[in-house]
Amino acid sequence: MTERNASKAQAITSEVRRRIVDREWRQGDRIPDEAELAVEFGVARATVNKALQMLAEEGLLDRKRRAGTHVTVNPARKATLTIPIVREQIEQAGMEYSHRVVAQRRSPLPADVAARMALPEGRELIHLRTVHYGDDKPFQAEDRWINPAAAPGAEAVDFQRITANEWLVRNFPWLHADMAFSAENASARDARLLETRQGTALLILQRTTFNDLGAITSVRVAFHPGYAMIATH
Numbered sequence: 344m345t346e347r348n349a350s351k352a353q354a355i356t357s358e359v360r361r362r363i364v365d366r367e368w369r370q371g372d373r374i375p376d377e378a379e380l381a382v383e384f385g386v387a388r389a390t391v392n393k394a395l396q397m398l399a400e401e402g403l404l405d406r407k408r409r410a411g412t413h414v415t416v417n418p419a420r421k422a423t424l425t426i427p428i429v430r431e432q433i434e435q436a437g438m439e440y441s442h443r444v445v446a447q448r449r450s451p452l453p454a455d456v457a458a459r460m461a462l463p464e465g466r467e468l469i470h471l472r473t474v475h476y477g478d479d480k481p482f483q484a485e486d487r488w489i490n491p492a493a494a495p496g497a498e499a500v501d502f503q504r505i506t507a508n509e510w511l512v513r514n515f516p517w518l519h520a521d522m523a524f525s526a527e528n529a530s531a532r533d534a535r536l537l538e539t540r541q542g543t544a545l546l547i548l549q550r551t552t553f554n555d556l557g558a559i560t561s562v563r564v565a566f567h568p569g570y571a572m573i574a575t576h
């Protein structure tokens with residue numbers, strides 16, 4: 344896919360996310376087919392296919408041959424989930440990738456994260472906040488907890504050099520994952536990290552992965568509302 348078409352695919356991806364967040368397309372709804380969307384966006388059908396496939400890999404859409412594409416219903420457990428490497432997503436869209444580790448420390452688990460990870464509240468894990476950028480613009484912000492007991496070696500990794508997202512995907516296959524999407528208004532922290540206004544509607548992904556040693560990581564990903572809205576004229 345050319346850089347121009349990759350940018351168009353990202354723009355379509357962003358617009359489809361917006362329609363889902365704003366509930367123009369609700370859980371279980373069948374969305375327009377590729378041919379209709381290609382006409383709407385003025386692109387080739389292959390570009391639409393690429394955009395919808397990216398969202399399917401994230402678990403936001405459910406695509407089945409002959410049945411069409413539907414907005415996923417309650418994607419709390421998706422055994423076929425593919426966790427994308429954010430750097431590759433951004434580079435495939437023709438943008439230059441960078442990231443910034445905002446904070447990294449050992450911190451006691453708060454109750455809500457402990458429940459998601461099935462670990463005792465107060466246990467100390469690695470707590471990371473990272474922003475991913477495409478062409479120096481915020482792409483997504485993640486608030487991540489890493490369990491060294493299930494991801495040995497995590498404490499020795501330089502996450503300024505390689506992101507936790509990429510290191511974990513490449514080194515720790517998971518057996519199952521809990522995942523949920525929601526729409527939230529940007530908090531003051533979200534707004535600061537994503538360079539948007541507080542209160543802006545954001546698509547939020549909560550995902551926790553497990554292996555035979557327990558919870559590997561739990562992450563909250565906030566997607567920038569306009570990061571992929573690239574002009575196509």
